[in-house]
Amino acid sequence: MDSSESYSPSAPRPAGRTVTMKTFLSLIVVFVITQLLGTVLFGLYLHMKLDKMGEEISLREDFVFLKKLQKCRKPQDADASLLDCTKILNIFRELQAQTSPIKEEVSRALTxxxxxxxxxxxxxxxxxxxxLQWKEAVYAPSMDDEFSYQDGKLxxxxxxxxxxxxxxxxxxxxxQHLPKQMPPFSVYMYLNLPSESDRLLLKGVGTHGNSDDLCDLQSIYLGRVxxxxxxxxxxxxxxxxxRVNYDHGNTYFGMFELS
Structure with missing residues (x-):
């Protein structure tokens, strides 16, 4: 063997083998990701299915309870003798007591x-x-326990x-016979407190009439919170x-509670 013969390096790997390896690894990654997505989606589906089954079971239990209740309310049925009707009716009464406040709140909210x-x-x-003295007005709320009336005082x-x-x-x-220097017609609303002097809440003052009418009807309105x-x-x-005019709707007195 000639020592002067030049050393030849090993031949390079074929390019086709490298491409095949990369493609194989890519397929493996895609497969793993697909498996993970499939597992997650199946888990969500299973969870939804279990929830739906739970609702169906709950509805079925409610239906069975209603059937039992119906039989217990008809003692002549033969099946009713096999049921603990006392217990079933007590459960029904408890449910009614629990739902009554809810129904009242819903009704108040809607109205x-x-x-x-x-x-x-x-x-x-x-x-x-x-x-001034008063009486119950027509088409008005009647006197209830929230007020009591006596001798013009509420x-x-x-x-x-x-x-x-x-x-x-x-x-x-x-x-005509009254002196001209008399004070004008006035209306006062008072708060009467136990063991205290009356406290003036509102006051209204009218004016003297100048027309030729015998009465020259006017009105004074008072109101406050x-x-x-x-x-x-x-x-x-x-x-x-x-001088007060008592015709229908002319003179009145009232109050209402603010929420």
């Missing part, structure tokens, strides 16, 4: 009515005293925040009750 508010509206009753039996109001119609023109406690008394006072 927008949270709870009944204290309301009263009274019409003027002819009298001769400065403290007593509050339920503390809260109220809007109180009154309108008094009167003849603005004075009688006030915080009232149980036992507080409200009444309306006027300077001259003989």
């Amino acid at each position: 927008g009515d949270k709870k009944p508010s204290a309301t009263i509206h009274l019409a003027g009753l002819r009298g001769s005293r400065k403290v 007593t509050i039996n339920k503390g809260g925040r109220y809007y109180i109001y009154s309108q008094v119609a009167f003849c603005a023109k004075q009688e 006030v915080e009232l406690q149980k036992g507080h008394v409200i009444f309306v006072n006027v300077t001259d009750s003989s």
Whole structure:
């Protein structure tokens, strides 16, 4: 062997084998990812299926309970004698007691009515005293336990925040025999407190009539929001009750509780 013969390196790997290896590895990665996705999707499907089965089982249990309840409410059925009807009826009563408050809340939410508010509206009753007298008005809320009325004074039996109001119609023109220097017709709304002097809440002053009418009918309206406690008394006072007009809808007094 000739020592001068040059050394030849080993031949390079064929390019086709490298491409095949890369393709094989890519297929393996795709297969693994596909398996993972398939496992996740199958898990979600199985979870949804189990939930649906649970709902169906729950509905079936409810249906079976209703069937038992129906049989217990008909003692003449032969199957009812095999059931513990006392226990089933007690369960039904407990469910009714639990759902009744919910139904009331839903009904109030739909109607927008949270709870009944204290309301009263009274019409003027002819009298001769400065403290005006009242009667139940037509087409108005009747007197309930939240108020009590006596001798022109309205007593509050339920503390809260109220809007109180009154309108008094009167003849603005004075009688001819009355002196001209008399003060104008005035309306006052008072809060009567136990062991205290009356507190003025509202005041309205009318004007003298200038027309040729015998009465020259005018009106004074009073109204405000006030915080009232149980036992507080409200009444309306006027300077001259003989000038008050008691025709329907002209003179009234009332209040309603604010939510």
